[in-house]
Amino acid sequence: MKRNAAIIGVGETPFTSRQDYTNPELSQxxxxxxxxxxxxxxxxxxxxxxxxxxxEFLGVLDPDKWAVGAVGGLNKPFMRVHTGGAxxxxxxxxxxxxxxxxxxxxxxxxxxxxxxxxxxSQQVLNTIWDPMYERQFGLTTITMAAYQAVRRMYxxxxxxxxxxxxxxxxxANAMNNPSAHLKGKxxxxxxxxxxxxxxxxxxxxxxxxxxxxxxxVIVSEKKAKKLCTRPAWIKGCHEIANTVFxxxxxxxxxxxxxxDWDELAMAAKVAYRQAGxxxxxxxxxxxxxxxxFTVTELAIVEALGxxxxxxxxxxxxxxxxxxxxxxxxxxxxxxxxxxxxxxxxLCRVCDAALQVLGKAPPxxxxxxxxxxxxxxxxxxxxxxxxxxxxxxxx
Amino acid sequence: MKKHEEAMTLKGGxxxxxxxxxxxxxxxxxxxxxDEAKIIAPKCPKCNLVMLPPRSFCERCFVPADExxxxxxxxxxxxxxxxxxFFESLPDPPYATALVMLDGANTAMANxxxxxxxxxxxxxxxxxxxxxxxxxxxxxxxEGTINDFHYELI
Numbered sequence: 001m002k003r004n005a006a007i008i009g010v011g012e013t014p015f016t017s018r019q020d021y022t023n024p025e026l027s028q029x030x031x032x033x034x035x036x037x038x039x040x041x042x043x044x045x046x047x048x049x050x051x052x053x054x055x056e057f058l059g060v061l062d063p064d065k066w067a068v069g070a071v072g073g074l075n076k077p078f079m080r081v082h083t084g085g086a087x088x089x090x091x092x093x094x095x096x097x098x099x100x101x102x103x104x105x106x107x108x109x110x111x112x113x114x115x116x117x118x119x120x121s122q123q124v125l126n127t128i129w130d131p132m133y134e135r136q137f138g139l140t141t142i143t144m145a146a147y148q149a150v151r152r153m154y155x156x157x158x159x160x161x162x163x164x165x166x167x168x169x170x171x172a173n174a175m176n177n178p179s180a181h182l183k184g185k186x187x188x189x190x191x192x193x194x195x196x197x198x199x200x201x202x203x204x205x206x207x208x209x210x211x212x213x214x215x216x217v218i219v220s221e222k223k224a225k226k227l228c229t230r231p232a233w234i235k236g237c238h239e240i241a242n243t244v245f246x247x248x249x250x251x252x253x254x255x256x257x258x259x260d261w262d263e264l265a266m267a268a269k270v271a272y273r274q275a276g277x278x279x280x281x282x283x284x285x286x287x288x289x290x291x292x293f294t295v296t297e298l299a300i301v302e303a304l305g306x307x308x309x310x311x312x313x314x315x316x317x318x319x320x321x322x323x324x325x326x327x328x329x330x331x332x333x334x335x336x337x338x339x340x341x342x343x344x345x346l347c348r349v350c351d352a353a354l355q356v357l358g359k360a361p362p363x364x365x366x367x368x369x370x371x372x373x374x375x376x377x378x379x380x381x382x383x384x385x386x387x388x389x390x391x392x393x394x
Numbered sequence: 395m396k397k398h399e400e401a402m403t404l405k406g407g408x409x410x411x412x413x414x415x416x417x418x419x420x421x422x423x424x425x426x427x428x429d430e431a432k433i434i435a436p437k438c439p440k441c442n443l444v445m446l447p448p449r450s451f452c453e454r455c456f457v458p459a460d461e462x463x464x465x466x467x468x469x470x471x472x473x474x475x476x477x478x479x480f481f482e483s484l485p486d487p488p489y490a491t492a493l494v495m496l497d498g499a500n501t502a503m504a505n506x507x508x509x510x511x512x513x514x515x516x517x518x519x520x521x522x523x524x525x526x527x528x529x530x531x532x533x534x535x536x537e538g539t540i541n542d543f544h545y546e547l548i
Contacts, residue, residue, distance in 0.1 A: 020401040059408045120482030131414045132424075133447035133540050137491045137504050138477055138484040146475035147493065154524040199476040199515050243453050247493040247502030250472040253443055254501075255454065258473065 004393045005099035006224035006231035007353040009038025009217030015181040015210040015338035015347075017116045023063050024070035026112035030213030030343075031071045034108065037359065038217040039227050042072035045217070046104045050080045051091035051111030053342040053378075056124040058117055063342075071110045071215075084128070085141075085290065087111070088214065088346025089239065089376025089385025095218045096234050096387075105220040112213030113342035121209050121341075128380055129244070142206060144381055145293035146198040147246060151259035152295060153200070156310035160200050164191035165316050166294035167204050167336055173323065174333025176363035177351075181210045181338040191294075207292035207339035214343040214350050221393070232356035235371070236271030236388035240264070244380045264303035264375060264384040272305070275388040277371065280305040284388075286328045286372040288351040290344060292335045300375060301329060304386075328366045331355070345376025349387055356389050419450040422462070428538035433530065435499055437461045446496065446503040447540075466497030467530040468548065473502070474522040476512055488512040494528055494545055506544045521547060 011033025013026055021029070027050075035042060048071055050064040060066055064080035067073075081091040088111065095109035115121050122140040129135045152158040165188060174183035186204065194203040224231040240263040242256070243249075249258040256262040268280075277283045287304055291297030298312040306327050307315055315321065321329035330336075332351040335344050352372035354360040369391070376385035416424065419436060426432045435444045436459040438452035444463055445452070452459050474492035477485075490510055493502035507528060512518045528545040536542040 018401075019403050056408070059406060122484065123482040126481075126484060130447075131412070132416055132420050134504050136540055137506060138481070138489060139491070139504065140481060140484070143475050143477065143491065147473040150473050150475065150524060195479065196515055197477070197479045199478070199519055201475075245447065245453075245501065247446070247472065247495075247504065248453070250493060250502050251470075251495045252500065 002100045003102050004221040004233060005096055005218050006221070006228070006233045007216050007389060008219055008224055008228040008231050009034040009040065010350045010353050010357065010359070011037065011215040012179045012347060012350050013212045014179050015212035015340055017181070017209065018211060019114070019117065023058055023112050023114060024067040026211065026213035027067045027110050028070040030112060030215035031108060031110045034215035034217050040106065040217060045072055045076070045106050045108045047077040047098055047107050048073045049091050049095045049098065049107060049109045050078065051088045051109060051343050051346050052080050053082055053084055053087040053113065054124060056118065057113060057115050057121060057341065071108065083383040084378030085292070085341055086345050086376035086378030086383035086385045088343045088349065089374070089387065092216060092346055092349045092387055093237050093239060093385060095216070096237050099218050099220055105223055107218045108215060109218065109346065110213070110215035111343045111346060113340035114211040115209035115339065115341055116211060141292070142198045142201055144246065145295055146201045148258050148299065148381065149200050149295040151250060151257065152298065155257065155259045156313060158295070158298065158313050160192060161188055162313040162316065163205055163294040164188040166291070166297045167191045169322065170330055170333050170336040173331050174337035176361060177332045178361055179338065180333040181208045183333060183337055201293060205294040207336050210338050210340040212338065212340045214346040216346065216350060216353065230358055230391060232353040232389040233391070233393040234387060235390045235393060236275035237386070238267040238270040239383065239385045240267040242382045244382055246380055259299065260309055261299045261303040261384060264300060264386065267384050267386045268304050271386045271388050275371065275390065277388065281326055284327060284371045284373055285369045286331060286352060286355045286366050288330050288332055288334060288348045288372065288374050290335045290348050290376045291330070292339055294336065296377070297329065297334070304373060323366060331360070331364045331366055345385060348374035348376060352387070353389050356391050417450065419448050423448040424538040427542045428536045431532045431536070432464050433467070433496060434462050434464050437463050443501070444499045445501050446499045463498065465499045469494040469496035469528055471522060471524055471526045471528060473524065474507065476515055476518055476522070478515060490518065490522060492522060492528065492545060496530070505540070507546065508544045509546050
């Protein structure tokens with residue numbers, strides 16, 4: 001009974017560490033941009049999904065209620081979605097279900113974050129873990145990435161240089177993205193010599209703490225055909241969750257290994273089936289992925305089926321994942337170059353949709369994109385979202 | 395915004411105290427740790443998974459886990475890191491943590507690895523490699539918290 005739905009409007013503010021605007025103001029800026037691209041007014045939006053992750057970065061309980069009026073939510077159905085870092089992916093999923101269900105014809109998915117508004121985001125992120133058994137040990141999202149990195153080193157022989165190459169490519173790609181927070185020509189040496197945060201993760205293996213907003217407009221097939229010459233059809237969408245306990249995913253009895261992202265592979269399998277994708281490497285031209293650390297991208301591209309487990313390190317030494325490679329991974333610079341946590345995964349959906357819409361910034365646009373994929377990760381690397389958008393629907 | 399106006403910020407904070415419920419399973423685990431210097435773990439009656447940190451149910455089989463076993467006081471490193479950088483309200487650097495599979499357990503549990511020279515990160519990382527053996531060292535004065543023990547290399 002599922003109806004077709006498409007993204008016809010995308011809005012992203014510039015991502016910075018500046019503190020010029022409040023959270024509702026940033027959300028509104030993104031919403032207005034998305035509406036402008038869609039050629040719609042706020043009156044035509046039937047429901048709003050607000051993408052808001054932990055409120056502690058902003059210190060307001062809860063920022064979604066603060067933003068209702070700013071994003072045109074007055075007298076409309078409005079809900080907040082929150083799955084940690086995966087929030088934007090889950091919010092896009094909720095927005096899609098709103099339309100695919102046949103209940104709404106036009107939905108705005110919007111949000112913003114300001115990760116630098118608090119003194120130290122890692123102090124907040126430490127509270128991902130329970131207060132009894134795990135929080136005491138200084139666990140953060142950075143130590144989480146370090147655990148994944150040491151397991152990849154153990155399992156696949158991954159080197160710090162191989163991880164560094166991921167940052168070099170993403171920073172170079174971000175130079176084509178006016179919205180990106182971090183960008184520039186950096187070298188493997190620059191990454192290797194940047195200070196260690198949590199061995200083997202260094203400063204340049206790590207995403208920034210960004211402020212900024214993102215929004216998409218999702219509409220029914222009838223509206224999409226009326227309003228847009230080349231909509232980004234939502235062809236596949238899925239999410240898989242796993243345990244908060246990292247230690248369950250290593251050693252003899254583990255059903256999955258923290259080195260890999262089998263949860264994302266499971267989600268991708270379903271999303272690809274929905275999208276009719278059989279050979280992801282041949283059929284997908286762009287993957288804008290949620291890799292807040294260099295090592296995480298290596299696991300993601302394998303889970304997305306672009307190569308086998310343990311192969312991404314070597315392939316990343318060639319042009320395989322470059323703009324002119326076999327599949328362009330994060331032409332936007334991805335999450336290594338912008339991480340406004342509440343909407344980071346929504347940015348990935350925005351940047352994938354822009355590629356299909358043909359409306360990416362000129363140098364960021366990959367030619368002839370038929371299918372693009374966006375991913376998200378949240379919690380203790382435990383929520384994995386995926387959305388496939390394409391130039392035609394099934 | 396006019397040229398002479400600057401975007402303003404306002405200082406504030408957010409501090410709340412809690413009395414976290416540890417639950418019957420956690421209370422049993424911490425009591426054994428405090429009173430007997432033992433690490434005990436619940437076992438799934440269906441798949442026999444011995445789970446640390448302890449929990450009152452098997453997440454995979456979705457059944458209650460109320461059988462308990464004592465696990466070994468040695469184990470194997472499954473993942474580790476060394477943090478040389480200061481983060482607000484987190485332990486003073488440098489510190490090393492590891493996820494360790496204690497003998498007889500089927501999942502790995504986090505704790506500090508102490509008494510390792512962390513002055514040279516690369517050298518310390520070699521010592522803490524995955525597969526290295528560690529022992530559980532109990533604190534003399536135990537308070538019924540996860541900090542009642544730590545790991546040390548054997």
